[in-house]
Amino acid sequence: MINLRMLMVYTCLSLSYTATAQAPDAPLTLPECQSLALANYPLIKQRGLIALRAQHEREQANMGYLPQISLGGHATYQSDVTRIPLELPGVNMPMLDKDQYKLYGELTQILFDGGAIKHQKAAAEAEAAVEAHALEVELYKIRERVNQLFFGILLLDAQLKQNELLQQDLRLGLDKTNAAIANGTALRSSGDLLKAELLRAEQHRTEIRASRQANLMVLGRLINRPLNEHTVLEKPQAPSPPAGTHRPELDWYASQQNRIEANRRLLTAKYLPKLSFFLQAGAGRPALNLLSNAFDPYYYGGIRLAVPISGLYTLKKEKAVLEDKARSINVQRENFLFNNELKLTQENTESAKYARLLETDDEIITLRTSVKETALAQLENGVIHPADYLREVNAEDQAKLAKMLHELQWLITQYNIQHTTGN
Numbered sequence: 001m002i003n004l005r006m007l008m009v010y011t012c013l014s015l016s017y018t019a020t021a022q023a024p025d026a027p028l029t030l031p032e033c034q035s036l037a038l039a040n041y042p043l044i045k046q047r048g049l050i051a052l053r054a055q056h057e058r059e060q061a062n063m064g065y066l067p068q069i070s071l072g073g074h075a076t077y078q079s080d081v082t083r084i085p086l087e088l089p090g091v092n093m094p095m096l097d098k099d100q101y102k103l104y105g106e107l108t109q110i111l112f113d114g115g116a117i118k119h120q121k122a123a124a125e126a127e128a129a130v131e132a133h134a135l136e137v138e139l140y141k142i143r144e145r146v147n148q149l150f151f152g153i154l155l156l157d158a159q160l161k162q163n164e165l166l167q168q169d170l171r172l173g174l175d176k177t178n179a180a181i182a183n184g185t186a187l188r189s190s191g192d193l194l195k196a197e198l199l200r201a202e203q204h205r206t207e208i209r210a211s212r213q214a215n216l217m218v219l220g221r222l223i224n225r226p227l228n229e230h231t232v233l234e235k236p237q238a239p240s241p242p243a244g245t246h247r248p249e250l251d252w253y254a255s256q257q258n259r260i261e262a263n264r265r266l267l268t269a270k271y272l273p274k275l276s277f278f279l280q281a282g283a284g285r286p287a288l289n290l291l292s293n294a295f296d297p298y299y300y301g302g303i304r305l306a307v308p309i310s311g312l313y314t315l316k317k318e319k320a321v322l323e324d325k326a327r328s329i330n331v332q333r334e335n336f337l338f339n340n341e342l343k344l345t346q347e348n349t350e351s352a353k354y355a356r357l358l359e360t361d362d363e364i365i366t367l368r369t370s371v372k373e374t375a376l377a378q379l380e381n382g383v384i385h386p387a388d389y390l391r392e393v394n395a396e397d398q399a400k401l402a403k404m405l406h407e408l409q410w411l412i413t414q415y416n417i418q419h420t421t422g423n
Contacts, residue, residue, distance in 0.1 A: 027234035028227075030415075034146050036223035041142055046135050054128030061124060064110065064117040073103035073282075082290055096286065096293050104282025111303075114272025119265045126255070126262040133252035140248050142222075144419055149219040151412045153233055156212040158404040163205045166397045169372070170198045173389050176380045190386040197390055238411060239418045245340065247422035253333040260326050264319065271315055274306045340420060347417045354410035361403035368396040 038044060081096040110117075174194040180186035213229055220227035279301035287296035375392040378384040 027232040029234045030147070030150050030236045033150055033219065033223055034143050036225060037142050037146050038139060040222065040224035041139065043135065043138055047132070050128055050131045050135065054125060057124035057128075058121050061117050061121045064113070064120075068108045068110075069105065070108075071105050073101075075099070075101045084291075096291070100285060101295070102282060102284035104280055104284070106278060106280040108304075109277045110274070111277055112273075112275040114269045114274065116266070116269040116272070116274075119262065119269045123259070123262040123266045126259040129255040130252070130259050133248060133255045136248040137252050140422075146219070146222065147412070147415050147419065149215055149222070150233060151408060151415070153212055153215050153219065154235055155405070155408050156208050156215065157233070158408060159208050159401065160205065160212070162397060162401050162404060163201060163208065165400070166393065167198060167201050167205075169393045169396075170194055170201060170390075173376060173379060173386065173393065174198065176376065177386050180380070180382060186382065186386075193386050194390065236411070236415075238414045239423070242417060242421035242423040244423075245337070245421050247336075247340065247420075249336050250333070250422075253329055253336070256329045257326060260322050260329070264322050267315065267318055267322070271308050271311045274308075276304050276306075278302065278304050344417065344420050347413050347420060351410060351413040351417065354406050354413060357406045358403070358410060361399070361406055365396070365399045365403060368392070368399045372396045 077099045079098070081098055083095075174191060177186055177191045177194055181188055181191055209229065216227040216229070216231055279299065281297070281299035283295060283297045285295040286292050287294075287298040288300065289296065372389075372392040372395070375384060375389045379386060379389040
């Protein structure tokens with residue numbers, strides 16, 4: 001009795017585990033696939049690298065606020081030296097050596113740089129923003145690739161369902177024909193015709209399943225998740241109507257304009273006067289006393305003013321180059337919006353076309369189904385040939401396929417519109 005109870009418990013646990021292990025995964029949604037594909041795409045790593053590089057450039061620019069220390073020195077030999085043009089009795093005037101040496105260190109602290117460091121950091125941040133938005137433009141293309149694969153698989157799923165319905169109709173007609181053959185009211189060739197069509201439908205089903213598996217493999221590689229023939233995709237709802245255009249390309253063009261403006265401010269600051277404090281200390285022969293021939297230490301400091309006059313010669317041309325780049329970016333933006341508007345017009349036209357086709361699809365299917373059912377009754381009574389019944393079955397199948405195709409194509413155009421507008 002105990003062994004029987006243990007066996008029952010073990011059997012229940014095994015069945016529970018098997019049911020859990022074989023339970024199908026939750027259907028994959030389109031937003032989930034897009035998120036997984038984006039997270040798995042190798043280029044996503046660039047986000048962190050761009051932010052890290054911008055941080056390093058800001059830190060490097062901030063070093064300009066710290067005291068700058070430099071070391072220097074020189075050794076020279078000159079053809080003549082300073083002499084005192086006096087000759088006094090009993091006085092030996094010192095004579096400097098022609099070889100002279102100096103070794104020193106200098107500390108410089110910027111007091112006023114015209115905002116050069118601040119604008120240098122702003123330019124670095126503007127450059128990072130351009131790279132970040134360019135990356136978003138590339139990553140945005142992943143959405144379109146996922147959409148194509150996702151809806152392609154949904155279309156194949158619809159074809160598989162309709163293929164199953166077609167085979168049911170063919171088997172029903174074959175059963176009626178086999179009964180007629182058994183009763184001697186139909187020829188065996190009539191059954192062969194339906195058998196051949198059933199085999200052809202099986203072949204088509206094999207082709208559809210192979211295409212579906214191929215698309216699933218690509219989608220699985222894209223989202224870094226194993227997918228198989230049991231994977232189910234959830235048909236998405238139609239997206240909300242778009243409100244304006246919010247493509248990442250527009251942010252990319254705007255960031256390029258911001259970069260030009262940052263470079264323009266940096267260029268202006270580059271040619272403003274610079275004021276700094278400096279202190280130099282070292283040893284030399286001669287040192288500060290030019291009449292001393294000894295190797296003496298020295299130091300001196302003060303305020304240094306630098307006005308880059310020569311740079312003003314090229315400032316106007318450099319600004320003109322930036323203006324040319326700004327105009328070029330505006331042209332690129334206008335061109336993008338123009339082409340995007342053309343694409344959106346085409347997609348809206350396609351959407352309206354499929355909406356009109358869907359209005360009559362149900363009526364066509366109802367009429368085709370009525371004709372097929374009448375043909376089935378006529379086939380059973382031997383009034384028509386199986387070829388006539390087969391023609392009506394195929395006509396209904398094509399009508400149902402057309403509706404499925406129109407529904408998915410309408411849905412695809414809605415998501416294409418969403419992608420084109422960036423909503």
